[in-house]
Amino acid sequence: MTTTISGASGVSTARTYDSVLDLIGNTPLVRLNVLTQDLPASVYVKLDHYNPGGSSKDRIAANILRQAATDGVLKPGARIIETGQGNTSIGLALVGLLHGHESTVIAKPDLSRNKLNLLRLLGVHVIPGRFDVDKTDPEHAWAVAEAATAADDNLWWSRQQSIASNPAAHYATTGPELWHQTEGRITHFVAAIATGGTVSGTGRYLREQSPDIRVIGTTFDLPERPWADSALNKTFHRAPGYEELEQDWADNVDLDQLDVLEARTKGEVIDFGFQLARSEGLLLGPSSVLSIKIALELAATASPGDVIVAFSADHARDYASAEYDEQWLRDHDFGDIADRWFGVAPATSSVTDADSTATDADGSREPVASSVV
Ligand SMILES: Cc1ncc(COP(=O)(O)O)c(C=O)c1O
Structure with a gap:
């Protein structure tokens, strides 16, 4: 019996570009095939680490x-x-x-x-x-x-938390790309929130095309910093006291564009990051994994024909010496995750610059950012 291995085949559709800046945007959208088996809906991932600086x-x-x-x-x-x-x-x-x-x-x-x-x-x-x-x-x-x-x-x-050209970039590029790439079939858009630019700009564009599209914001629930999430959730759900909290969120978080806000713990997301890599071959940063995890959960109860798009902001490489490093996991109370994916063993020799944490990805985004990446 032979197997057919797909991948680069020699039939070139590769383009030539005049500048590295022309590589920004128009990133690929890839379908999940393994984790979606038996699910009624399809799940796609927008891979924004293909941008030249490595992120959205x-x-x-x-x-x-x-x-x-x-x-x-x-x-x-x-x-x-x-x-x-x-x-x-x-x-x-x-x-x-x-x-x-x-x-x-x-x-x-x-x-x-x-x-x-x-x-x-x-x-x-x-x-x-x-x-x-x-x-x-x-x-x-x-x-x-x-x-x-x-x-x-x-x-x-620039003050990315409040400058209008942040969400406007996603309104002008990410939204139209997704509408085009799914041929208008997208039914759900799932993305992590930090400054809010991605979810607000893309969400606004997509809902202008089809008001029924659901926009799902995702955020980390950090046990070590419970104020971060509880505040975002409180604000979103207009829970008592939300008015005081609202001033802490980036101006570019447009809560009117969100249908749902979903939070997951860092541990369950890192754990799923390994499963995603080893099943679909996707090497992605924690905020991307978070959104994909939620997209798959949604797909399980979605209608047949639904097209769920999860947004991936960056690559796993940026976190290889932190969230995806065995020693880092053991040092940060995630020994069970290390055991599961690296085998139960005393920590070996791995020495890293383990200070690169997802929660630290962009300190300027506090407090919203600290709950995301
Ligand atoms: C890795 C990562 N994921 C998600 C986000 C969220 O994007 P936004 O700021 O558009 O809400 C950011 C923003 O800094 C990020 O760096």
């Missing part, structure tokens, strides 16, 4: 800088200052440098070596800031950015 944040970086230049607030040659600790900083630095803008990133002291080195690879100037103090504290990264921009006309800070 390239989309917003391009749009934010374009809009700021058009509006005249980002002057030619001005320096970009950013408080994001990962994907957004990389996206802004990458797009910025190709348009003549150098970048400064305010990084928390324990930013992982991996992320620091990626920023340095792009020529970013890294200065210290903190996220473990109140936002009014002069050492908080936002306060450092505020003070720096006030003192220097040549510095420009």
Whole structure:
């Protein structure tokens, strides 16, 4: 008996591009085939790590800088200052440098070596800031950015939490791509929430095409930081006290675009990340795994013919020395997950820069971000 192995076959549909910036957007949508067996609905994943900076944040970086230049607030040659600790900083630095803008990133002291080195690879100037103090504290990264921009006309800070060109990027690109890629058959869109740009912009576009499309926001329920989720959930469900909490959420979280908010614990998501990799061959970051897990749960009770799309913001590689590292799991109370996927054994030699945690992916997004990636 022979098996047919699909994959690169020599029939080329590969294109040539004039600039790395032309690689932003138009990312693939791939169907799940193994975990969906016997489920009535299909589940697809939008793979945004195909963007050149490695994440969906390239989309917003391009749009934010374009809009700021058009509006005249980002002057030619001005320096970009950013408080994001990962994907957004990389996206802004990458797009910025190709348009003549150098970048400064305010990084928390324990930013992982991996992320620091990626920023340095792009020529970013890294200065210290903190996220473990109140936002009014002069050492908080936002306060450092505020003070720096006030003192220097040549510095420009995007404020991705509130700038309209963040969700507008997803409205202009992610939404139309998904509508086109599913030939208008998409029935559910599932995406993690940090600044809210993805879910708000994509959700708005899709619902304008078909008001019946359901938009599901996903978030981590972090036992170590229960305030994060309970606050988002409280706000979403308009539970008593939500008004005070609302001010903490990024302006770009448009709760009107959400039908449902779903939270899962970090442990169950990391565990499922291994299952996803070993069943579907998809190597994805925790926030992506979270949304796919929820998409599959929805698919189990969905109607035949429903098309559920989960959004994947980045690749597992960014978390290979943290959430997907055996020693990191054992050190962070996830020994049962390590046992399940690496075998029950005393921890061996793996030594990592385990400070790269998903919860730290983008410190500037606190408090919403801290509940997501
Ligand atoms: C890995 C990852 N997943 C999900 C998100 C959520 O995206 P948004 O900020 O559009 O809500 C982010 C945002 O920083 C992210 O870095």
